[in-house]
Amino acid sequence: MGYEAEDLQKFGKEQFDAAAAATTSFTKSLQAIATETADYSKKSFESSTAFVEKLLGAKSYESAIQIQTDYWKNSCAGFVAEATKLSELYSSLAKEAFKPIETALAKVQAAKN
Numbered sequence: 423m424g425y426e427a428e429d430l431q432k433f434g435k436e437q438f439d440a441a442a443a444a445t446t447s448f449t450k451s452l453q454a455i456a457t458e459t460a461d462y463s464k465k466s467f468e469s470s471t472a473f474v475e476k477l478l479g480a481k482s483y484e485s486a487i488q489i490q491t492d493y494w495k496n497s498c499a500g501f502v503a504e505a506t507k508l509s510e511l512y513s514s515l516a517k518e519a520f521k522p523i524e525t526a527l528a529k530v531q532a533a534k535n
Contacts, residue, residue, distance in 0.1 A: 440522035
């Protein structure tokens with residue numbers, strides 16, 4: 423079974439289109455990750471600043487302990503939520519990055535049959 427020049431051109435164009443789509447998707451995913459990380463950093467900084475202000479305004483030792491306990495609980499919960507969100511974004515990034523490869527492999531398998 424021989425390949426025609428037109429078939430090779432079509433195959434080359436499909437590969438180029440797949441690579442371009444993968445690059446676009448990859449870039450969008452990285453931008454989403456960078457934006458999410460920057461937003462979390464900003465929120466974390468604002469939360470830390472508010473914590474220090476509350477702590478400096480504490481009227482008693484018990485109040486300071488409660489402020490600190492609340493801050494750490496909220497910080498830990500926020501970190502876990504952010505880690506989960508980033509994990510999902512990275513997972514999505516990996517899936518999108520390999521999608522063109524999966525499509526190309528499926529086409530090769532289909533061509534063999």
